[in-house]
Amino acid sequence: MDKAGNSKRGPAGPTLFRQIATRLAAFTLLFALLDVGIVVFTYSSQPESLAQELLTLEADKAERSTALAPDLLAGPPGAEHWAASYVEPAVGGSVPLKSRVDAPGGILMDWTRRERIPGGYRISGVRSVQQGGQQRWLFMQFEGDGIRPYVPVIANEIVQHVVLPLIPLSLLLLLFNVFAVRRVLGPLQRAEAEVDALDPDNILMRLSEAPEPREVNTLVRAVNRALTRLDQTMAILRGFTANAAHELRTPLSIMQLSLDKLPPGPLRDDLQADTQHMARLVGQMLDLAQADALAVEPEALVDLADIGREIVGAMAPKAFAAQRDLRFEAIGDTRALGHAEAIYRIYRNLIDNALAHAPGDTPIEVTAGPGPQISVRDYGPGIADEDLPHIFERFWRKDRRKSDGAGLGLGIVQRLAEAHDGAITVCNAPGGGALFRVTFAPPGLG
Amino acid sequence: MRLLLVEDNARLASLIREGLDRQGFAVDWCETVAGAEHALTINGYDLMLLDLGLPDGEGLDLVRGLRRRQDTMPILVLTARGGLDDRVLGLDAGADDYLVKPFQIPELAARCRALLRRPGASLGTELSAGNITLHSAERSVKVAGEPVVATPREVDLLECLLRRAGHVVAKQALEGALYSMDAEVTPNALEACVSRLRKRLATAGADVQIRTVHGVGYALFAPMPAHG
Numbered sequence: 001m002d003k004a005g006n007s008k009r010g011p012a013g014p015t016l017f018r019q020i021a022t023r024l025a026a027f028t029l030l031f032a033l034l035d036v037g038i039v040v041f042t043y044s045s046q047p048e049s050l051a052q053e054l055l056t057l058e059a060d061k062a063e064r065s066t067a068l069a070p071d072l073l074a075g076p077p078g079a080e081h082w083a084a085s086y087v088e089p090a091v092g093g094s095v096p097l098k099s100r101v102d103a104p105g106g107i108l109m110d111w112t113r114r115e116r117i118p119g120g121y122r123i124s125g126v127r128s129v130q131q132g133g134q135q136r137w138l139f140m141q142f143e144g145d146g147i148r149p150y151v152p153v154i155a156n157e158i159v160q161h162v163v164l165p166l167i168p169l170s171l172l173l174l175l176f177n178v179f180a181v182r183r184v185l186g187p188l189q190r191a192e193a194e195v196d197a198l199d200p201d202n203i204l205m206r207l208s209e210a211p212e213p214r215e216v217n218t219l220v221r222a223v224n225r226a227l228t229r230l231d232q233t234m235a236i237l238r239g240f241t242a243n244a245a246h247e248l249r250t251p252l253s254i255m256q257l258s259l260d261k262l263p264p265g266p267l268r269d270d271l272q273a274d275t276q277h278m279a280r281l282v283g284q285m286l287d288l289a290q291a292d293a294l295a296v297e298p299e300a301l302v303d304l305a306d307i308g309r310e311i312v313g314a315m316a317p318k319a320f321a322a323q324r325d326l327r328f329e330a331i332g333d334t335r336a337l338g339h340a341e342a343i344y345r346i347y348r349n350l351i352d353n354a355l356a357h358a359p360g361d362t363p364i365e366v367t368a369g370p371g372p373q374i375s376v377r378d379y380g381p382g383i384a385d386e387d388l389p390h391i392f393e394r395f396w397r398k399d400r401r402k403s404d405g406a407g408l409g410l411g412i413v414q415r416l417a418e419a420h421d422g423a424i425t426v427c428n429a430p431g432g433g434a435l436f437r438v439t440f441a442p443p444g445l446g
Numbered sequence: 447m448r449l450l451l452v453e454d455n456a457r458l459a460s461l462i463r464e465g466l467d468r469q470g471f472a473v474d475w476c477e478t479v480a481g482a483e484h485a486l487t488i489n490g491y492d493l494m495l496l497d498l499g500l501p502d503g504e505g506l507d508l509v510r511g512l513r514r515r516q517d518t519m520p521i522l523v524l525t526a527r528g529g530l531d532d533r534v535l536g537l538d539a540g541a542d543d544y545l546v547k548p549f550q551i552p553e554l555a556a557r558c559r560a561l562l563r564r565p566g567a568s569l570g571t572e573l574s575a576g577n578i579t580l581h582s583a584e585r586s587v588k589v590a591g592e593p594v595v596a597t598p599r600e601v602d603l604l605e606c607l608l609r610r611a612g613h614v615v616a617k618q619a620l621e622g623a624l625y626s627m628d629a630e631v632t633p634n635a636l637e638a639c640v641s642r643l644r645k646r647l648a649t650a651g652a653d654v655q656i657r658t659v660h661g662v663g664y665a666l667f668a669p670m671p672a673h674g
Contacts, residue, residue, distance in 0.1 A: 246526050246527065247526075249526035249528075249546075249547040249548055250455055250458060250526055250547060252547070252548040253458055253461075253547040253548035253549065254455070254457050254458050254461060255548075256548045256549075256550065257458070257461035257462065257465060257550075257551065258461060260465065260550075260551060261461075261464070275548075279548045283528065283546075286528055286529075287528075290529055290530050294530060308661075309616060309661065309662045309663075312614070312659060312661065312662045313613070313614030313615075313616060313659060313662045313663060313665075314613075314614070316614050316657070316659040316662065316665060317612055317613065317614070317665060317667065320657055320665070320667065325660075326659065326660075327659075327660035327661055328659070328660060328661030328662045329660070329661045330661065339530060340534075341530045341531065341533060341534060342530055345530075366661075
């Protein structure tokens with residue numbers, strides 16, 4: 001089936017999976033950046049809570065590092081006059097601080113104060129710290145300017161609220177993507193296989209419609225609608241051939257019968273031969289158009305021998321008139337599934353072919369059976385190897401100068417055999433001559 | 447022999463009438479189903495030649511109507527429809543033969559004669575081919591006007607072949623006509639009978655030929671008439 005440039009694999013574009021994955025990743029990144037922006041904006045507009053978070057962060061550091069004396073804490077980046085020490089509730093104020101240790105109410109508790117000073121701000125506060133199972137109070141104070149001291153706080157916020165939740169979510173989404181894409185594309189792959197299996201001979205075939213996903217379903221239905229339109233076009237084409245051939249028959253009859261009234265002579269003989277040839281061609285075109293549209297009922301049982309006897313009986317007078325001997329033989333069970341009139345035409349075209357191609361005095365043997373097959377054998381020159389690929393082609397003739405046929409007969413036979421799910425084979429018989437064999441479906445396989 | 451031709455193409459109809467007239471048939475012509483029904487009420491016809499697609503209806507409906515009324519007049523359908531199912535459809539409707547256009551007058555005339563020769567069409571027909579004549583009621587055979595002595599079975603055989611002259615008659619059909627159901631028929635009985643008849647006709651100087659169609663049956667051919 002595959003012709004050049006019609007290979008099954010299409011252009012190597014990105015897969016749907018990759019497209020969705022990259023888009024998901026990009027979207028996640030965008031969302032993360034937006035999130036960071038929101039965090040930064042929120043905190044920078046709320047310096048009070050930023051200061052509070054900053055001191056809590058430093059206290060957490062002190063709590064984690066038990067060995068570290070509070071003085072050794074580095075403090076936020078860019079902080080000046082950093083001071084940190086544990087204080088006792090009773091002691092308040094003994095350390096050299098630029099601010100009061102205890103809360104405004106005098107009771108020790110977590111508190112934070114941010115005050116403006118010339119050239120920046122001063123932040124001070126106390127945090128409760130657990131060390132060695134003991135609660136202690138850490139007093140911290142520093143001066144700073146701008147956003148820089150807050151950087152660790154903001155970074156911490158970003159990690160806590162943006163990175164940690166988004167990374168597992170993104171991974172889960174990508175994993176889900178694998179399953180979702182596979183599930184969504186399943187019906188598409190089935191549809192692809194069905195489209196590949198579409199057979200121009202079996203024009204009634206349609207893609208099966210999966211109820212979901214709806215997008216695939218609509219595509220499949222659109223393809224099916226396109227197939228229906230194609231069928232209609234084909235039917236019109238076939239109908240045109242059939243109608244044209246049909247319409248030609250009455251004028252041809254008039255021509256033939258009018259010619260009979262001409263005075264006898266070589267001109268009348270030539271014209272009569274021409275109209276007969278034309279009548280034959282028109283008949284074959286109609287036969288071919290009908291063969292293309294033939295549908296064999298699966299339960300139609302025929303006896304190939306009965307049909308063979310009928311056609312050989314009908315054609316014997318013609319063969320005898322041409323000094324030819326036409327013989328028929330039935331062997332064994334000759335029942336088959338088929339359309340009687342179509343099989344009649346298969347026989348007729350094969351016998352016509354043998355009459356045309358084997359020399360005058362040779363017999364033609366027609367056989368039905370054994371089993372669901374028929375054969376027609378002549379004692380002519382047989383078929384040359386180089387002609388074998390062409391003999392079933394429509395309008396092919398070995399010798400175009402001969403005007404005794406249109407080259408449609410064997411094409412009709414092949415088409416009719418195919419309509420029966422049968423096959424036609426041809427070989428050169430031992431002893432010379434061509435042997436055509438057509439096989440049909442045996443009864444009971446319907 | 448009076449024939450009714452139902453054909454809507456006037457030129458084709460006149461050519462068919464002329465042709466059949468030369469072959470010795472009297473042909474009346476009408477163009478429509480209604481015209482045909484009217485003609486049938488006025489005249490009795492031996493045979494109807496019927497085109498299928500007529501201006502006022504389907505030719506096959508006319509066939510069905512006649513057969514419903516138990517009319518056994520032979521009907522030969524002349525049509526441009528040569529579809530795979532058309533012939534069977536026509537015969538099923540009750541037509542006796544089916545000829546697809548285009549056709550030649552000798553072929554049409556031969557089919558008409560074959561239909562008119564059918565048993566039951568008329569009694570005591572004289573059947574002839576070439577220089578032999580068989581009178582179906584008298585059971586007598588003449589070659590070139592001279593009586594020929596033949597056994598009743600040989601006369602039966604000759605009658606079967608003459609009724610379908612130019613066509614092959616199936617072996618089974620001949621055996622069915624020649625031998626009664628319970629008679630023991632040896633495979634060679636028919637063959638022997640044909641061979642005796644051939645010899646008898648040849649001796650009497652008959653110009654017809656009885657050909658064997660292997661595996662099918664026998665056919666009687668008259669010598670080719672001068673064409674035209």
